[in-house]
Each structure stands twice: as structure tokens, then as C-alpha cells.
Amino acid sequence: MTGRIPAATGRTVAEGQLYRDLDRYMAGRDRRLRVGPIGPDGRAACVVEHDLHQGGALVGRTTPIHVDNLANPRKFELLQDSDAVVADPRYTRLLTAMAAVHGPAATPRDYARAAYDALGLESNVA
Numbered sequence: 233m234t235g236r237i238p239a240a241t242g243r244t245v246a247e248g249q250l251y252r253d254l255d256r257y258m259a260g261r262d263r264r265l266r267v268g269p270i271g272p273d274g275r276a277a278c279v280v281e282h283d284l285h286q287g288g289a290l291v292g293r294t295t296p297i298h299v300d301n302l303a304n305p306r307k308f309e310l311l312q313d314s315d316a317v318v319a320d321p322r323y324t325r326l327l328t329a330m331a332a333v334h335g336p337a338a339t340p341r342d343y344a345r346a347a348y349d350a351l352g353l354e355s356n357v358a
Contacts, residue, residue: 245276245299248314254307261285264311265295267302274299281327284336291331325350 245267253263263285265278275296283290302308329350333342347353 243303243305243310245270245302246314247276249302249310250281250312251278251302251308252311254309265297265308267314268294270299271296276302278302281331282334291334322351 247267247269249267251265251267253261253265261284262282263280264282266281268277268279270276275298277294278297280290280293280295326347329346330343333346
């Protein structure tokens, strides 16, 4: 199984979508997962893009999640559909920069500076 997986109930899961984990144990962590390749067993290799657990140390890790769980709006909230990501090739550079500065002590200025650097923008404004 690759590409889009129609869910019996809930929504359609596709590679590239971004989800927020709604599990009660993940509430304080704000864990967000990007759907990767979907295997023949119905599990998607999801990349952790955002996780406040241990200062963001788990960002970039891959975890398998069954598409039936991802399709359930009570378990995962769809934050971004797949079309928005594929359209812009700068996304990977920006994601890498955000992951590098991400943590509980990160400020909006840290994220802005990382974005400017990743995108090659002029950052000499104080």
C-alpha cells in the first residue's frame, strides 16, 4: 500500500500529511507527526516533527502508526494536508532549521533567525 489509504471511518490518510497526537499522555508534549511511506501492513512511517519531550530530543525520529489510528479524529488532529508540503521545496530546509533550535527555551526570535538563515534571507535587522 502506498499513497492514499481510504479509511473505513474517519478521513483519508496520505503521505505528507501532518498530524497532532491527541493522546492524553501527549497533550503537554504537543507531538506532531509527518506521514511517510505506508507499508503493506497498513502502518505509516511517521517522522516526529515537533515534540517538547526532553527538549525536543525526539524530533526527527521515525515511529510506525497504523493508518486506522491516523484516520481517527479522536486520536489524531490533521494539521496540514499533503499538497501544501510537496508544493514548496524549501520546506525541508526550513524544517531542519526549526528542529535545530526547537526546545522549551526557544524564543520566537530563535525561530525567526533560523528561518532567515535556512532560506538565505538577509538577517542584519536587529
